[in-house]
Amino acid sequence: MSFLQDTRIKFITNPLFKMLKSKGLLPKISDTEKTALRAGGVWIEGELFSGKPDFTKIFSNPYPTLSLEEQAFLDNEVEALCAMTNDWDVFQKRELPKKVWKFIKERRFLGMIIPKEYGGLGFSAYGHSCVIEKLATRSQVLAITVMVPNSLGPAELLHNYGLEKQKEYFLPRLADGREIPCFALTEPEAGSDAASIQSYGEIFKDDDGEVKIKLQFEKRYITLSAISTLIGLAFVLKDPKNILGRGKELGITCALVNAKSEGVDQSRRHDPLGVPFVNAPLIGKDVIISIEDIIGGDSGIGEGWKMLMESLAVGRGISLPSTSTGGTKLATMVASTYSVVRYQFGISIGKFEGIAEVLGRMGADTYLLDASKTFTLGAIDSGAKPAVANAIMKYQSTEKFRKNILDAMDIQGGGAISKGPKNLLAHAYFGSPVAITVEGANIMTRTLILFGQGMIRCHPYAYNEIEALENEDIKAFDSALFAHIAHVFRNGFRASMLFFSRGYLHRTKGQGETRRYEQKLSWASAKFAFLSDVALGLMGADLKRRESVSGRFGDVLAQMYMMSATLKRFQMEGKKEDEVFLRVALEDGFNKIDHAFLGIYQNLASGVLAYPFTLLSYFSRLNPMGSVIKDRDLHEIAKLLGTDLAMRERICNNVYIGGKNEKMYQLIEAALALNDAKEIINKEKVEGIEALSKEEATQFKRVRKLQRKMIAVDSFTKEEYFR
Ligand SMILES: Cc1cc2nc3c(=O)[nH]c(=O)nc-3n(C[C@H](O)[C@H](O)[C@H](O)COP(=O)(O)OP(=O)(O)OC[C@H]3O[C@@H](n4cnc5c(N)ncnc54)[C@H](O)[C@@H]3O)c2cc1C
DSSP, rough: OHHHHHHHHIIIIIHHHHHHHHTSSSSOOOOHHHHHHHHBOOOHHHHHHHEEEEEEHTSOOOOOOOOOHHHHHHIIIHHHHHHOOOHHHHHHHHSSOOHHHHHHHHTGGTTTOGGGGGGSSOOHHHHHHEEEEEHHHHHHHHHHHHHHGSSTTTTHHHHOOOOOHHHHHHHHHHTTSOOOOOEEETTTTTTOOGGGGGOOOEEEEEEEEEEEEEEEEEEEEETGGOOOOEEEEEEEEEOOOOOSSSOSSSEEEEEETTTTTTEOOOOOOOOSTTTTTTTTEEEEEEOOOOOOOOTTTGGGGTHHHHHHHHHHHHHHTHHHHHHHHHHHHHHHHHHHHHHHHHTTTTTEEEGGGGHHHHHHHHHHHHHHHHHHHHHHHHHHHTTBHHHHHHHHHHHHHHHHHHEEEHHHHHHHHHHHHHHHHTSSSSHHHHHHHHHHHSSSSHIEEEEIIIIIIHHHHSSSSSHHHHHHHTTTTTHHHHHHHHHHHOOOOOHHHHHHHHHHHHHSOOOOOHHHHHHHHHHHHHHHHHHHHHHHHHHHHHHHGGGGGHHHHHHHHHHHHHHHHHHHHHHHHHHOOOOOGHHHHHHHHHHHHHHHHHHHHHHHHSOOOGGGHHHHHHHHHHHHHOOOSSOOHHHHHHHHHHHHHHHHHHHHHHHHOOOOOOSSHHHHHHHHHHHHHHHHTHHHHHHHHOOOOOGSSSHHHHHHHHHHHHHHHOOOOOOOOHHHHHH
């Protein structure tokens, strides 16, 4: 130790150390939380937390593309699966048809994440995501059914933690659908607080002296459970007689249970808002399994929580962002084509500014969401496990899906409200709250995980300080503390300089529009980093409980993250015509950041301490990062989506269109025909049908007929309706 550090420790660090410990002023972290915090790693979120993000480094991360094999699978198998699945019929019969199940199994849709050596498809996270995304544009039931076996469950757990003989036996069977898996964690008393599960297994010796486990479980909301053959079960393992010699409480453990085992009850079903994917309670009484059924065998005992947290830390960035991006693209595709086809007051509704405004926002959101999803998957595929980025994606994508599907329905009006085979939106709308609730319910994800855990994970010094305090390691605490103090001063200074220069003092290699956005993002990051340290100082251990403030920090982080991804997309695709999408998406993000910072200023402190923040909030209002999104930009996006087929197909790529008999195909065709016949329609409007030539009149009648067909809604006879 240097003389300086010695003196510092004696006069400053030691007294402070004692005070912090005695008053409990730093956030306490339970063991289950520690496991959650250690699961996954820190990716570019760390840069954004630093206050001085290195954009050259951020943008050097990959932006993935599909392999030839994945592309071929999308073009052939996925197209074929979508074509054979009629979503309306699925809802009527309340299950997927047998031929669909057969195709899913035969073509190994259930084994996308299983490596080829075990009979799976061995797809990248990006490839797997594109499959789920496209299925979601056809049928949410289809997407969920394929998604679940490819997310947290037996296959993933076996692949990462299974014994070789477990992998060799189960993975090929899971890949080709001989086994239908489910994963059972949630219980009546353990939803968001999953670590408090009460299902348990007791170690005992059977009549032959063999060591066995007797399980008692009561699970609910388990997807695929009623038809599953292989249950991935999370339970607390107990050894009351200490047969294994490791103590009585062995902790959360994951095991594979044959669904046909005696004592398993799969007889009941839930009804998740009428969306007919299989979701059910799952009960087990005195179900006997052996130690070999534990994932990882003997060494998997008590490791269940770690397995779950590590898997979720990655999985949150894949499954739900894929279904949600698919749903968002579907919404934008339907709304933008329908608004060309639907005429009111004599013109296509897309020309009304009110509609164009909504479409403009939807288009920009779709651009940003696709960028964020793709960028995140690129990180996962290159081996990163960006836990906070994945949680951001889970939260933001599902919220954006819910909002965009509602916007699309507002645009389609009665056509979106009337159920029937012609309705392309209603079933996706029913599915949107499901995505909000699962894999970490959204309110908790926003207010607890993004910043509460993000701060401890991604902050350059916070976790080291807490650890040093816990380990009573005064030297480590001193080093982290003084580095932290220097960090706060640096960021305070940097945030002020960037505030006064409106970000221009940030040096960047970026060009054109991206240059300016990069500067503003640096400004946002410096302010965020500085204020989060101030919040930590003011609230200490209370930071976790102050969820409203924490949620606002989470909002800032999420916006910075998605904007960085959107800039990356713009750089990679290099399309000048995308500038307007970029502009609206980023202005919207900066406005949300401004709004969140104002909320932080107004709520961070009370009493006398609140005065400086009130002052800061006045300055912030005078010098905001964002600006009003121009109507002109929103209208331009709406126009592009309505009239530029190539642009619409790029923004809403990977949406299932199908053949001539499909409603989506017909809608696009009708929009094209109406755009082509614009002048004829105008002429007829002004001069009457008599003024049209014979060819013009034929075209006019054809487009009117198409239009009429596209605006038709379903109706039912009384018998049909009551059936
Ligand atoms: C259709 C469907 C499918 C599912 N599939 C599966 C499956 O296959 N396997 C499985 O194991 N589970 C599954 N689940 C369970 C799902 O993961 C849980 O629903 C979820 O964890 C939330 O639990 P809960 O519904 O009991 O809500 P609760 O935990 O009761 O939460 C209620 C509300 O409180 C909020 N909240 C809770 N804690 C906090 C906090 N600390 N701070 C702020 N807000 C908080 C939540 O955000 C939520 O808004 C499924 C659920 C559904 C609905």
